[in-house]
Every structure is written in structure tokens, then in C-alpha cells.
Amino acid sequence: MSANIRQSNAVGQFITFEGGEGVGKSTNIEFCRKLLEQHGLEVLVTREPGGTEIAEIIREELLKKTHKERMSDITELLLVFAARAQHIEAVIKPALDRGCWVLCDRFTDSTIAYQGFGRGLKLDLIEQLKMIAQQGIEPNKTFLLDAPVDIGMSRARSRGPADRFEGEQLDFFNRVRQGFLSIAESFPSRVEKINAAQELAAVQRDLNAAINQLLKTS
Numbered sequence: 001m002s003a004n005i006r007q008s009n010a011v012g013q014f015i016t017f018e019g020g021e022g023v024g025k026s027t028n029i030e031f032c033r034k035l036l037e038q039h040g041l042e043v044l045v046t047r048e049p050g051g052t053e054i055a056e057i058i059r060e061e062l063l064k065k066t067h068k069e070r071m072s073d074i075t076e077l078l079l080v081f082a083a084r085a086q087h088i089e090a091v092i093k094p095a096l097d098r099g100c101w102v103l104c105d106r107f108t109d110s111t112i113a114y115q116g117f118g119r120g121l122k123l124d125l126i127e128q129l130k131m132i133a134q135q136g137i138e139p140n141k142t143f144l145l146d147a148p149v150d151i152g153m154s155r156a157r158s159r160g161p162a163d164r165f166e167g168e169q170l171d172f173f174n175r176v177r178q179g180f181l182s183i184a185e186s187f188p189s190r191v192e193k194i195n196a197a198q199e200l201a202a203v204q205r206d207l208n209a210a211i212n213q214l215l216k217t218s
Helices: 025-037 053-063 073-097 108-118 123-134 150-157 169-187 200-217
Strands: 014-018 043-047 101-105 141-146 191-195
Touching: 014 025, 014 043, 014 108, 025 043, 025 200, 043 150, 053 073, 053 141, 073 101, 073 108, 073 123, 108 123, 108 169, 141 169, 141 200, 150 169, 169 191, 191 200
Parallel strands: 014 101, 014 141, 043 101, 141 191
Antiparallel strands: none
């Protein structure tokens, strides 16, 4: 470990980044990683579904690919939580225990938005699975990168061929966005909404201010 990294007595923070398709999560997570490292913090960037060998197999081979056989919504939900349970046990919890700041591209808020609001699965069922998979692990802070669906989908299409989720209809993504906004309204102290329809420089100014505030209070 380099000398400019704070030692293991530091308190680890779990920061999640949420939002619909094309809102710039990957770009802005990298921006936040560099910002935190400038403060001498050990930072781990990871993603969901994925983040471990087993969870990445679930992501790429089962969740993202289009299959001849239709995947039921319940199967999709269980696979998401199976990947999450492995991710928490193998990566997130050990990193937090050693004082690392973990930046995660999606977490359970995405499950509530996509499988709950988008697919229409019962939120109490998702809550039950959350309790089993997460074992008390919760984000310290969530940045919701929010943009109108038409803007996000236009950006997402420019990245290349759509995966199984990106191929859904616009009304699905409108329900997903409403899910994220509902979560932000329900948990205002944890979830900070960032206007992702702005130019990137403006988005990152907002994130910079939010991260600096988080550093003061952590």
C-alpha cells in the first residue's frame, strides 16, 4: 500500500451510483474515484450485477444475453440477488472492513426500479430478498444520475447494440425512472439526485461538491 493511502483504521464508505440507461454512471464513477484518491483514500470501483467471477458469469451469460427461452421476471430477480449476495460476501464487505471506499455502479435501488417498478414485481418480495442477500450492508450515500428517458436512451443507443434490458420499450424505462425518483423521495438523506441531462462539466461540478460534503461528514 502506498504511503499516501490512509491506513486500515479509516472508516470505509459504500457509495452507489444509480440511474437509467445512458445517464453517464461509468464516466462519473471514474471522476469520483480520482477525486477521492486525491484525498489519500483507498477506492474500489465495482459494479452490479457483477464484480466477482461468479457474479460476472450471472451477468453476462444469464442476465444480459437474449435467450431463445423467455426468462421469467422472478428468475431475473433471483439471479440479480444471487449475484449481489456473492458480490457482497467476496468483494464489498471485505473492502469496507479494511477501510476502503467502495464505489458501486448499481445496487438494490436498481432492482427496485427495474424489477419492481419496471417489471411490476411486488416490492415486499424484493425487500425480503434484500434482507437475505445484503445481511445488513447498506449504502452510506447514493448518487442518482437522473435524465429524461429520451435523452438517456439516445446516449445509450450511441454506445452500440442494445442488450436484453436496453431493448425494452420506452414505457418500461419511464416506469424505471419513476421508481428511482420514488426512492429518492423516500430516502432524501441517503439519495442525492444529480441532473444528468446537464453538460458533463456541470454534472461533475455537482458531484465534486457532493463528494466534498461527504468527506467533511464521514
